[in-house]
Amino acid sequence: MPFAIAGFGCGLIFGIGLVISGMTQPAKVLGFLDVFGAWDATLAFVMAGALAVSSIGYALARRRGRPLLAPAHLWPTRKDIDAQLVIGAALFGIGWGLVGLCPGPALVNLASLSPAIALFVASMAAGMIAQDIWRRRAPSVGEVEDAALATGADG
Amino acid sequence: MSNLTPISGLIGGALIGLASALLMALTGRIAGISGIFGGLLPPASAGDKGWRLAFIAGLIVAPLLTGLAGYPLPAPQMPASWLLIVAAGLLVGVGTRVGGGCTSGHGVCGIARLSARSIAATAIFMAVAIATVAIMRHGIGG
Secondary structure, X not given: OHHHHHHHHHHHHHHHHHHHHOOOOHHHHHHHHOOOOOOOOHHHHHHHHHHHHHHXXXXXXXXXXXXXXXXXXXXXXXXXXXXXXXXXXXHXXXXXXXXXXXXXXXXXXXXXXXXXXXXXXXXXXXXXXXXXXXXXXXXXXXXHHXXXXXXXXXX | OOOOOHHHHHXXXXXXXXXXXXXHHHHOOOOOHHHHHHOOOOOOOOOOHHHHHHHHHHHHHHHHHHHHOXXXXXXXOOOOXXXXXHHHXXXXXXXXXXXXXXXXXXXXXXXXXXXXXXXXXXXXXXXXXXXXXXXXXXXXXX
């Protein structure tokens, strides 16, 4: 139970951060990605603020040895830059650029009760499910990370 | 659209960073939203669904609190084409699964731990997203 409460609290703070930063608004994210138009650099400030705090927090967590509520930190272990990473990041980049939504802001926006947001989240879930089914049927592709999918992925 | 809001951006970003650091310090987990959400879905759903559901509930409840504090969630501006929304959602779902993360997992958490994989992934999805917007809005290179 404390584990779930910690999850809820962190999700809450994360979501508040997304709303305050303005990054739940797809139009504002597209404004950052539109470097050839009227560029809105806000997303860079959001990244800077996030990285300043998270890098210090991660360094402290590492020094402390183990998390408060679990036996060990589940740091991602992979180091190689493979074709899967490149292709996956590129596909995600196209989807992100088409609408201006990535998973976090999409989920926060569910609170708006917008049918368009619900459609996006349902499509995103369908894409994830389809990808996992396909990966299981074609074990030659990416079978190494399949076992560690839920915990060994980078994020 | 050029309404730069650097202060609220920095404050909001710092809260995102704080949430990521706290999640690691408390539960030992990476705050990658695509991974947390994906772990709830079949067929690869993870055994630890409780905290994942709780985290996502926190994300959805957040706008209620910000609304009470005078920062209501702005109505999201979405494209009119439902086909475009479905295509974008599918690409984000498949892409984050294949690439092992999204803006939070690679962009914030991965770069914070100086992961070469995450730095590469972030550079790629940023560049591709910028190119996509350039083609969609200005027809550049398309």
